[in-house]
Amino acid sequence: MILIIDDKPENLYSLKTILSLHSFPVDTAESGEEALKKVLKNSYALIILDVQMPGMDGFEVAEALSGYSKSKDIPIIFLSAASTEKRFITKGYTSGGIDYITKPIDPDILLLKVKTFYKLFEQTRQLNEMQDILRSEIEFRKQAQAEINAKAQELRSTLESIPQLAFTTRDSGQIEYTNSQWLEYQHNSYQFPVTHPDDPEIAPAFLAALTLGRPFELEVRIKKKAENEYRYHLMRVLPARENDVIVRWVGTFTDIEDQKQAIKRKDEFISIASHELKTPLTTIKAYVQLLERMTEDGTAKNYVERTLFQVKKLDTLITDLLDISRIESGKMKFDKKEFEFEPMLAGAIDMARQTYPDFNFAREGAAQAEVFGDDTRLEQVLVNFISNAVKYSRGRKEVCIQAKSDSDKLMISVKDFGIGIPKEYQADLFKKFYRVEETTTHAQGLGIGLYICSEILDRHDCKYGVESEPDHGSTFYFSIPIINHS
Numbered sequence: 001m002i003l004i005i006d007d008k009p010e011n012l013y014s015l016k017t018i019l020s021l022h023s024f025p026v027d028t029a030e031s032g033e034e035a036l037k038k039v040l041k042n043s044y045a046l047i048i049l050d051v052q053m054p055g056m057d058g059f060e061v062a063e064a065l066s067g068y069s070k071s072k073d074i075p076i077i078f079l080s081a082a083s084t085e086k087r088f089i090t091k092g093y094t095s096g097g098i099d100y101i102t103k104p105i106d107p108d109i110l111l112l113k114v115k116t117f118y119k120l121f122e123q124t125r126q127l128n129e130m131q132d133i134l135r136s137e138i139e140f141r142k143q144a145q146a147e148i149n150a151k152a153q154e155l156r157s158t159l160e161s162i163p164q165l166a167f168t169t170r171d172s173g174q175i176e177y178t179n180s181q182w183l184e185y186q187h188n189s190y191q192f193p194v195t196h197p198d199d200p201e202i203a204p205a206f207l208a209a210l211t212l213g214r215p216f217e218l219e220v221r222i223k224k225k226a227e228n229e230y231r232y233h234l235m236r237v238l239p240a241r242e243n244d245v246i247v248r249w250v251g252t253f254t255d256i257e258d259q260k261q262a263i264k265r266k267d268e269f270i271s272i273a274s275h276e277l278k279t280p281l282t283t284i285k286a287y288v289q290l291l292e293r294m295t296e297d298g299t300a301k302n303y304v305e306r307t308l309f310q311v312k313k314l315d316t317l318i319t320d321l322l323d324i325s326r327i328e329s330g331k332m333k334f335d336k337k338e339f340e341f342e343p344m345l346a347g348a349i350d351m352a353r354q355t356y357p358d359f360n361f362a363r364e365g366a367a368q369a370e371v372f373g374d375d376t377r378l379e380q381v382l383v384n385f386i387s388n389a390v391k392y393s394r395g396r397k398e399v400c401i402q403a404k405s406d407s408d409k410l411m412i413s414v415k416d417f418g419i420g421i422p423k424e425y426q427a428d429l430f431k432k433f434y435r436v437e438e439t440t441t442h443a444q445g446l447g448i449g450l451y452i453c454s455e456i457l458d459r460h461d462c463k464y465g466v467e468s469e470p471d472h473g474s475t476f477y478f479s480i481p482i483i484n485h486s
């Protein structure tokens with residue numbers, strides 16, 4: 001808006017008309033005092049100021065305006081009676097844009113000057129705005145940088161305080177920081193420690209995993225520069241994200257040699273113990289079986305039968321433990337050949353009927369197919385699924401075994417109507433030593449049966465799983481590739 005200050009209403013009127021005709025918004029004041037009040041209240045792009053006025057004259061008004069921070073930069077066009085007054089004008093008002101027009105006013109010249117000042121004002125305003133934006137942007141960046149530096153510093157002091165080797169890398173995987181422990185393992189802090197000749201190199205494995213953007217874990221043997229012994233370390237690296245973008249990776253190497261040794265000793269113990277237990281138990285089983293055949297007396301026969309039942313349970317437990325140690329040491333053997341599935345399935349069900357005479361085993365479908373695998377091991381899976389169905393049946397003495405086939409695979413499922421398994425536990429069932437907490441009160445067990453099943457099924461390229469609902473029962477299933485339909 002333009003402010004015109006003139007004591008003569010007719011001058012105000014004519015100037016206002018000229019400017020309004022050219023679409024300039026205009027405000028007027030009839031005295032210097034009124035003008036000063038208006039300037040404090042409103043924002044003006046330009047002031048047209050009459051020099052000769054009663055009371056405050058134009059120079060005094062200009063001087064006053066130059067004293068307010070709000071108005072000191074507003075350009076002024078003085079209206080003066082003679083060009084000689086110009087020297088007074090510049091004296092009073094130095095900082096803002098300044099010009100003058102002598103009376104009588106030539107409207108073309110006035111418009112030209114107003115337009116020039118107005119444009120100048122607009123450009124200055126835009127420039128100031130840009131400057132403000134830039135200033136706040138610089139401020140913001142400075143602050144962000146300071147925050148990043150503070151965070152990095154905090155992270156580094158944390159990593160410095162832990163006993164593990166620790167490092168951070170850029171998003172590209174290039175090492176940017178290592179803690180002081182690092183130099184005990186490597187001469188420089190921009191390379192990963194050297195691994196045991198039989199273990200993979202760290203850098204290529206890590207770089208390959210980077211592209212996936214997921215946490216990375218690797219067990220490798222590394223050693224201190226001053227020592228000859230390699231020790232197992234767990235390398236674990238996590239991505240650090242800002243606004244969902246990975247900005248760096250933070251990793252540690254934790255010495256797990258002692259745990260590894262403890263696990264090895266435990267595995268060796270399980271292996272030795274189960275072998276040692278197995279031998280006398282086999283003899284006991286043979287004698288009890290002999291005794292069973294020889295015993296005529298009803299009560300004694302009953303006792304012998306019960307003993308045999310418990311001995312068989314013990315035998316299964318020890319066999320499972322032996323299997324576990326075979327899996328751990330990679331020594332589980334499979335004698336694979338082509339065989340008919342149906343007789344094996346029928347045999348397993350017959351055996352279940354004999355072992356659990358008060359249960360009803362229903363059959364659906366036939367497994368008329370030839371598959372390739374170790375029949376004894378696959379039967380072990382079936383027996384395990386069936387005995388679990390019995391074990392977790394909670395009074396519903398019914399089990400349904402179904403066989404279904406399509407063109408290339410045979411699907412076997414064992415369904416019970418027992419306690420069922422909550423959804424959140426189902427994914428872990430096939431893990432070693434896993435037992436659902438709630439079921440431990442229903443039946444004893446070591447939590448290794450399904451783990452062995454999973455190992456056997458994996459080695460036969462089988463798909464397997466469970467569908468279950470608490471209190472409605474479970475269905476354990478697997479599918480195996482068919483070689484021939486019979």
Ligand code: ADP
Nearest residue numbers: 388389392435436439445446447448449450474
């Ligand atoms: P174990 O039965 O000796 O504990 P498994 O490896 O055979 O070990 O089974 C692991 C766990 O899975 C069991 O402890 C039990 O919690 C659950 N589970 C297995 N089969 C069933 C089933 N048919 N119904 C309910 N829970 C089951």
